[in-house]
Amino acid sequence: MSLQGLPALLQRTLEHLNKLGSEFAADSQKVKALLERFLEERFHLAVLGQFKRGKSTLLNALLGEELLPTSVVPLTAIPTFILWGPELRARVHYQDGRPGDEFPTRHDKTAYDGTEHDKTRNGPILASFLSQFVAESGNPKNCKGVSHVEVFHPSPLLHNGVVLIDTPGIGSTFRHNTEATLNFLPQCDAALFVVSADPPITEVEVDFLKAVRPRVARLFFIVNKVDYLSEEEKGALLHFVGNVLREQVGIKEESPIFCVSARQGLEARQSADVALWKRSGLEEVRSHLIDFLARDKTSALREALANKAWEMIADVLMRLRITIRSLQMPLTELDERLQIFEKELQEAGRQQIVMRDLLAGDRKRTVEFLEEQAEHLRQKARVYLKGTVWESLARIDAAFDENRVQEDLADAIPRFFEHELGEMAHAFDLRVSEVLLPHQQRADELIETVRKTAAELFKVPYHALESSGAFQMNRQPYWVTHPWNSTLNPLPVGWAARLLPAGLRRARLEKRLMKQVEELVLFNVENLRWATLQNLDQAFRSFGSTLDEHLQAAIAATHGAIQAAQAKRRDQTPTIAPEIARLQSAIVELENIQAALQAKTRAAV
Ligand SMILES: Nc1nc2c(ncn2[C@@H]2O[C@H](COP(=O)(O)OP(=O)(O)OP(=O)(O)O)[C@@H](O)[C@H]2O)c(=O)[nH]1
Ligand SMILES: [Mg+2]
Structure with a gap:
């Protein structure tokens, strides 16, 4: 069984908890938080490489339009996070936390068609907006103090919380990005490493990769700019790059390496040329990414959330059963037990004070x-x-x-x-x-x-x-x-x-x-x-x-x-019998949800 129904099960749990009343408000909040986490979970996929290898062009090709500025001179100086959004938008964040610039600006809105997604016009307008902040030319030495930029785009590749990140190229004479990039990597879930056909792979790239490898869980390799190579030359290049990666960097045999032309890919998307898109090699990258994201991204998260929901319901069930017992047992007995329990709570309060002191000491x-x-x-x-x-x-x-x-x-x-x-x-x-x-x-x-x-x-x-x-x-x-x-x-x-x-x-x-x-x-x-x-x-x-x-x-x-x-x-002694019946039926409903959740976590293992 797939885990597709998890949000629906969480929703059902929420409805039952709401029916049970305000004593379960905190539990409803927990279920809501699980649902939000499911909907919001991000998967960070960074594009890395030396300057001018075509990282920004590759992302543009995958998104299908020219959004990120590209150039023949080292360009990207600030990381750009690309997230899903119903329409093209961008937000610039500053290091000092002052309010960020937004795209479209009021001025752009006259030229920008925010509702009808006109790819030929909007992309380049955004690219020129972005180049004022992310490009070395528009923001030399980051004099504007930009920390990062977010772009929102409706590409299906960004569904389910996938975030693509365009990073500044390493090794440029302009910047000291290598260390900043390395510090950033442990927080990314996967990375695409872009090298180019000419030169095939440099010493700087090999050194950088050696530092990157232990920091990123999943790495994919792209050899870009193969547009002027014959099939035979592509084969030789692939063989060469593969050898360097295995022998000098220690990359495993099974790690895929893709030969692509990002430039052709972008052209193909812009002119809707299916044959060129296939020839560019990008279809393979796209489908591999989609498979990988579908397989690796959500399964672990869904399983964890299903487990948490199961636990939460177990806790609610325990309390419902305690309530039923409390309603059923003789009142004197109930008073007695409550007294014992309250003594235990006093002890817990004392323990809590000790714990706070210990924490302050640490x-x-x-x-x-x-x-x-x-x-x-x-x-x-x-x-x-x-x-x-x-x-x-x-x-x-x-x-x-x-x-x-x-x-x-x-x-x-x-x-x-x-x-x-x-x-x-x-x-x-x-x-x-x-x-x-x-x-x-x-x-x-x-x-x-x-x-x-x-x-x-x-x-x-x-x-x-x-x-x-x-x-x-x-x-x-x-x-x-x-x-x-x-x-x-x-x-x-x-x-x-x-x-x-x-x-x-x-x-x-x-x-x-x-x-x-x-x-x-x-x-x-x-x-x-x-x-x-x-x-x-x-x-x-x-x-x-x-x-x-x-x-x-x-x-x-x-x-x-x-x-x-x-x-x-x-x-209210007379209302006790119907109350017990109501709680018992809630127990049955919640047990059913629990069983469905358990089936799902087992299926996912
Ligand atoms: N021939 C060819 N040129 C390409 C290809 N992809 C990118 N380029 C060119 O390579 C140059 C650099 O591309 P960018 O996408 O700006 O490279 P980058 O890696 O983002 O560069 P930085 O941001 O400086 O690190 C541009 O002139 C692109 O047009 C390709 O597949 N084939
Ligand atoms: Mg770039």
């Missing part, structure tokens, strides 16, 4: 660890940047070309700190998960104790829940575009200094440069320390409040069910 220790790391990084950065200055000084002539030294420093800074940021983010992700895990387990145990006590007191079947999963890593990929301070003030050299003997001048220059290095180290490490501290605080804060919420919800649900039954017993 947060403090993690911050101390961060301070140690920052100090370590200061030392490392000093050594590295001083080394850069010495190397640079050794290369320059007696005129002490200070500008050259400064350029070398300005180059070294983003490279060094971008890399360190990636390392630190990774180390802290691991450390924070490690530190939080025992807290998660302790909270899960406490929640289970509460539920188990309720089940035992009221003699209903007990089902242990899976972990409350309060700590979940953020899976939204973010592109680090930190404003590393590498623009240095010119070093003022007074006229008197020019008259000094060369040796003395050099000594003074070195002293000034070292002072500058120290300032740069302090400023940039502080940047990194601050960013990490913010993330850390956020992780602890949201973890702590989620645990509290989960525990409160478990208490409110069980305690609430018993109290509500007790109140009914005292006030």
